[in-house]
Amino acid sequence: MGDRIYGFVRSGFEKISDVLSSSVVIGGLLNKIEERTGISGSFIITGLTILFFLLFLLSSGPFFLLYSGVVLYPAYQSFKCLEEENKENAFKWIKYWIVFSAFHAAEHFGDRFIFWLPGYQILKVPQIPVL
Numbered sequence: 001m002g003d004r005i006y007g008f009v010r011s012g013f014e015k016i017s018d019v020l021s022s023s024v025v026i027g028g029l030l031n032k033i034e035e036r037t038g039i040s041g042s043f044i045i046t047g048l049t050i051l052f053f054l055l056f057l058l059s060s061g062p063f064f065l066l067y068s069g070v071v072l073y074p075a076y077q078s079f080k081c082l083e084e085e086n087k088e089n090a091f092k093w094i095k096y097w098i099v100f101s102a103f104h105a106a107e108h109f110g111d112r113f114i115f116w117l118p119g120y121q122i123l124k125v126p127q128i129p130v131l
Helices: 002-022 024-037 041-058 061-084 087-114 120-124
Strands: none
Touching (some): 002 041
8 A cells, every 4th residue: 555655656756857847947957956965856846835835824824815815806896896986886895895894903902812822824714705
């Protein structure tokens, strides 16, 4: 069983290496790194991907994800609505921003008490469907 998993992972790394080697810039850079370290380029790319994913999850990634969904998209729709001069949609987005402001104010004060909980930023992400 372990040999099959290793073979599967190894073939995946080889496919990644083939795709990346076809790129002139990335392939050349990976070849230089492989020569100096002796580590396969596909392992390097996989390691960097895992590292960036973990940094995203453990640092400001969830915060960015949350606010890109709750601020950027509605802001775009609000400006689009104002350009079209659609009063129904404008009223809908005004209500959205009032509710968002109330949630944001409550979150600001609530963060003072529960920010220390592990994974708190990640748990805030499901707030997106609420708004």
